[in-house]
Amino acid sequence: MDKQAWRKRMASLTFSEKIRILEKLRERSLAIAASGLRKNPPKGR
């Protein structure tokens, strides 16, 4: 699947499914930050 098709597929998920992905991305970012690999957690908004 090319990048554009992948993005389209991701965009077509339900809001609940997307929120679950956001939560996983956030957990991963926080785990990386806690491991010291990155100095600060990402900031949103």
Added chain:
Amino acid sequence: MKVTLELINQMQSQGVIGRYAIGGAVGATFYLEPAATFDVDVFVILPTTQSGSLLSLSPIYEFLTARGGRVEGEHITIGSWPVQFLPASDDLEKEALEQAVPTEVDGVRTWVMTAEHLVAIALRTGRPKDDARVLQFLETAVVDREQVESILIHHGLLPKWERFQNKYLEK
């Protein structure tokens, strides 16, 4: 997020806040593919008490801390999500709340700003990540450009839109 939204809805039903809508990166995710974000921006209408009195977020913080919310800087963490409550401070944000789209997350009712209002607010904020989000909205064609322009004209943001177009769309 379910716990977060349930508590916000509870706060709304008890009159601590009025209308609310999710904006920012989480709001954009309603329309676009998910993009990593640290927090959730919740724009709110605060009930007015006495005429001329300053609006305060204190009732929100009191309500949520009494129910396990943890204040961390400008956020309050509810469940697993840091939430930033942003009182609607001008006509654009108030309009965005009035026209917000009802939806659900895991069966919990909530509201998200329209794509056009998210674009207008991002354009006005104008940080690099806001510009990137506006471009993403335009590329994926999930916004009605005429509607965006109408909002921008109405709220005096046309110069920002022209600068944005010159910078990103007309090279």
